[in-house]
Amino acid sequence: MKKAILLESVSKKYEVGSSSLEVIKSLTFDVNENEFVCIVGPSGCGKTTLLRLVSGLEPPTSGRILIFGDPPDPRKQRFGVIFQEDSLLPWRTVIGNVKFGLELQGYKESEHEKIARTYIELVGLQGFENYYPHQISGGMKKRVAIARALAINPDLILMDEPFADLDAQTRSLMQRELLNIWSKLNKTVLFITHNVEEAVFLAQRVFVLTKRPSRVKQIINIDLPYPRARLSPPFISYRERILTAFHEELEGI
Amino acid sequence: MKKSIIVISIILIVALGAVAGMYSAGLLSPAPKVKVRIGYLTGDLHHLALHIAITKNYFAQYGIEYELYEYINGPTLMQHFVVGELDFAYVGTPPALTARASGLASNATYLPIVIGSGNLEGSALVVNPNIIRSIIDLNNKKIGTPGTGTIQDVLISTYAKNNNLTITKYPGRVSDLPLQYGRGEIDGFIGWEPYPSIAVYQSNASILLTSHDIMPNHQCCVLVVSDKFLAAHPEIVDKVIQIHRTAIDFINTNPAQAKEIAMNVTKLPAQVIELAFSHMYFSKSVNVDSIREFLVNMIRLGIIKNVDINQVDSFINGFINTKYVAG
Amino acid sequence: MIPIKKQYRRLRSLLFALSSVIMFFIFWELIALYSPSPYVPDPYSVLKAFITMLTVGDIDGYTLTWHALVSLERVLLGFIVGAATGVPIGMLLGIKPTLKGAVTPIIEPLRFIPPIAWIPLSIVLLIGLWRYIFLIWIGVFFPVLLDTIAGVKRTSITLIQMAKTFGADNKKIIARVIFPSSLPEIMNGLRVGLGVGWMCIVAAEMIGGEPVGLGRLILKYANLLQIDVVIVGMITIGLIGLTLNYFILLLEKRLFKWRVEIRA
CATH class of the missing domain: 3.40.190.10 (Periplasmic binding protein-like II)
Structure with missing residues (x-):
């Protein structure tokens, strides 16, 4: 079976003036289909760069990336990307935003309305279809972004610290709903975070990255059934293991 | 301490005010020489008399100091004239008539009075x-x-x-x-x-x-003086008129030299000046009838509104100063 | 229903506005009354002149409405050309910073040359309507250009990346993200440009050419020393400028509901 995501000694260098900055160095990992993987690492370690490479926004300097066997290209594959920042188009209503991906992916116009409403319902925003982004809360905006990403029936869901800006309560609510949706839809999820607890709560496997230039420091399988209790001893022990690895990296900075 | 500063500043202010007052009243300086302000139009050969007077130094000979102001047309010149920015002007008859008509009702305006003929036709x-x-x-x-x-x-x-x-x-x-x-x-x-x-x-x-x-033989440009300047400095007006008439005489007695001066002023070739001269007549006497005709026509055209058609004669009498201009 | 307090506040501000207008006219009347100059007409004679200009027309037989329409036509044509060049060029320069860097040494000094300064050159180079269009274009183009560039630059990078992850090509990113995102700035530039253009047309019409246009009307009557009509022309220019601005503001309000509406 082809891996959903496969990275083979991927490196990324940026030329900054005369010097070059190596953000990622011979990074190798893979993600199985329908798997939920979290990537944690110290800030500035190139997590966002990694996401840009996987979604095909930028090519790697060396090595290769395969998405179901093909190099990433948003025009050929379907990526549902959810950003940390607000990525809603402020001039479009909730439903207009959800339709945006459908328009760009070339869905038939007659289908837009029905598909959009289905996913708005899935994220629990029915009744808010005609609201503009500035009229809804931060959590609701994230739901719209998720609905928009899911509406195109993506091959891969890529999330870049999507809940970092939310308050603690909303964040944990969103985490639970994300797991619900994931179990319903059976999608492959690559979720980037610097919040270790979030990673343990969500992921089947957690990849800990080193500081820049990033490599995989450790891969940890979380063998806990969903839904997970955050205060259960095994949860805490997983969290401690990852935190230890994480802190080794932080101290090096 | 504070009091003394206030007292000193009051004394200073009063002293300054007194000096300024005396100065403006002419007590501290000898009566300044009057500099006459003369308006004329862009590139207008009708004002050749003015250019002759300048070239030939007539103003200096009569002891008149002057400043020149140029305008794009007669109406624009007269806008500046009626508010007192000019003492004399070489200007077309109609703008002078319009300006006089518009300002008659008020003492605050500077009304033009014809004291010389610039040219006929042209x-x-x-x-x-x-x-x-x-x-x-x-x-x-x-x-x-x-x-x-x-x-x-x-x-x-x-x-x-x-x-x-x-x-x-x-x-x-x-x-x-x-x-x-x-x-x-x-x-x-x-x-x-x-x-x-x-x-x-x-x-x-x-x-x-x-x-x-x-309109055969029509009056074209005239030399006007403001009523207030005439009242204040009749002796200077006398001299300016003499300068003007001397210049007109010069044009008529030395046409070749006049044309040369015209060429220098306008930087135009001889043939253009020659053709232009064939359309202009420099006369010392004013064609009063044609001025009257202009006024009537302008009333009929709606250009002049506040002069009634039966007031035309009294208006013309005020407009043309017969002491200087033979009718 | 509007709350009573709000109603009261509205009424009060209306009364203030009204009283300041009345004060203005009283002030004007007093100046006219006590000014020794015959060239300060009072409001009533201006009103009379206004009606004459509307019904009978000016000394050449052109009515005030005609003058206004001709001026408006010139401004709107110049405005359309200004918008049709300023917006696309602004988009292009906003998207391509290197190109913008290349043309900045030309654009920056040019934009400080007021349209009025172009008049002599435009007389030599252009004829009739084209001259007006050119002068208005100068007035419209630079505000529109600069605001469009600013709008493009203010477009969120996240939105562009988001569109890219959905497979949008450059054309679609421009049409569906950058353009709508820059539209508030673009509209602002258009509004400023129209205002500048409207102010330029008056000066351009005073230079010469066709006997119609509000600028020409003012000059005609300044030449005839009939200042009441001059003021009629000035007031008409002010009112039309105000109306144009109001319509664009109204359009902005409609277009940018997503911006101004208060949280429901």
Whole structure:
């Protein structure tokens, strides 16, 4: 079976003036289909760069990336990307935003309305279809972004610290709903975070990255059934293991 | 401490005020010499007398200091005249009439009084000979003028009215008119000399009408003085009139030299100046009848509104100073 | 229903506005009354002149409405050309910073040359309507250009990346993200540009050419020393400028509901 995501000694260098900055160095990992993987690492370690490479926004300097066997290209594959920042188009209503991906992916116009409403319902925003982004809360905006990403029936869901800006309560609510949706839809999820607890709560496997230039420091399988209790001893022990690895990296900075 | 500062500053202010007051009352300095301010129009050969007087140093000979102010047309000059920015002006009769009529009601205005004749005739209507061959062809054509209320505007409007012609007037800067004509923006224009002659030589325009054809022997430009200046400095006015008349005499007795001065002033070739001169007459006497006719026509055209047609004679009597100008 | 307090506040501000207008006219009347100059007409004679200009027309027979329409036509044509060049060029320069860097040494000094300064050159180079269009274009182009560039630059990078992850090509990113995102700035530039253009037309019409246009009307009557009509022309220019601005503001309000509406 082809891996959903496969990275083979991927490196990324940026030329900054005369010097070059190596953000990622011979990074190798893979993600199985329908798997939920979290990537944690110290800030500035190139997590966002990694996401840009996987979604095909930028090519790697060396090595290769395969998405179901093909190099990433948003025009050929379907990526549902959810950003940390607000990525809603402020001039479009909730439903207009959800339709945006459908328009760009070339869905038939007659289908837009029905598909959009289905996913708005899935994220629990029915009744808010005609609201503009500035009229809804931060959590609701994230739901719209998720609905928009899911509406195109993506091959891969890529999330870049999507809940970092939310308050603690909303964040944990969103985490639970994300797991619900994931179990319903059976999608492959690559979720980037610097919040270790979030990673343990969500992921089947957690990849800990080193500081820049990033490599995989450790891969940890979380063998806990969903839904997970955050205060259960095994949860805490997983969290401690990852935190230890994480802190080794932080101290090096 | 504070008190003394206040006292000192009050004393200072009072002292300064006193000095300023004495100065303005003329106690501290000898009566300043009057510098007469003379207005004239851009490139207008009708004002040749002024240029002769300047070139020949007549002003210095009569001990008159002067400053010159140039305007794009007569109405614009008169706007500055009526509020007291000028003492004398070489200007067309109609703008002077308009200005006098508009300001009669008030003591605050500076009213023009005619004290000399600049020239007779001196304007021409030049047209594109391919488009306009006869008077009747003027109908619905675009004819440039130096601006609403100028003598050329009044002449062409009167002519159109008397001959039942509809003309679209294109008012503009007189110096732009030959250019606009050359590019076909207008079908012809009426302007003061030398601009019609320029169009004849530069752009093959042909003269359809001279102002002689429209109104024979008409008064064109006049030398005016403001009523207030005349009342305050009659002796200076006397001298300026003598300068002006000397200059007019010079033009008529030394036409060749006059033309040379005209060429120097306008930087134009001899042939243009020659043609322009054939349309102008420099006379010392004012054609009062034609001034009266202008006034009547301007009332009829609606240019002058606050003078009744039966007040024309008394208006003209006030307008022309017979002490200086023989009727 | 509007709350009573709000109604009261509205009424009060209306009364203030009204009283300042009345004060203005009283002030004007007093100046006219006590000024020794015959060239300060009072409001009533201006009103009379206004009616005459509307019904009878000016000394050449053109009515005030005609003058206003001709001026408006010139401004709107210049405005359309200004918008049709300023917006696409602004988008292009906003998207391509290197190109913008290359043309900045030309654009920056040019934009400080006011349209009025171009008049002599435009007389030599252009004829009739084209001259007006050019002068208005100068007035409209630079505000529109600069605001469009600013709008493009203010477009969120996240939105562009988001569109890219959905497979949008450059054309679609420009049409569906950058353009709508820049539209508030673009509209602002258009509004400023129209205002500048409207102010330029008056000066351009005073230079010469066709006998119609509000600028020409003012000059005609300044030459005839009939200041009441001059003021009629000034007031008409002010009112039309105000109306144009109001319509664009109204359009902005409609277009940018997503911006101004208060949280429901």
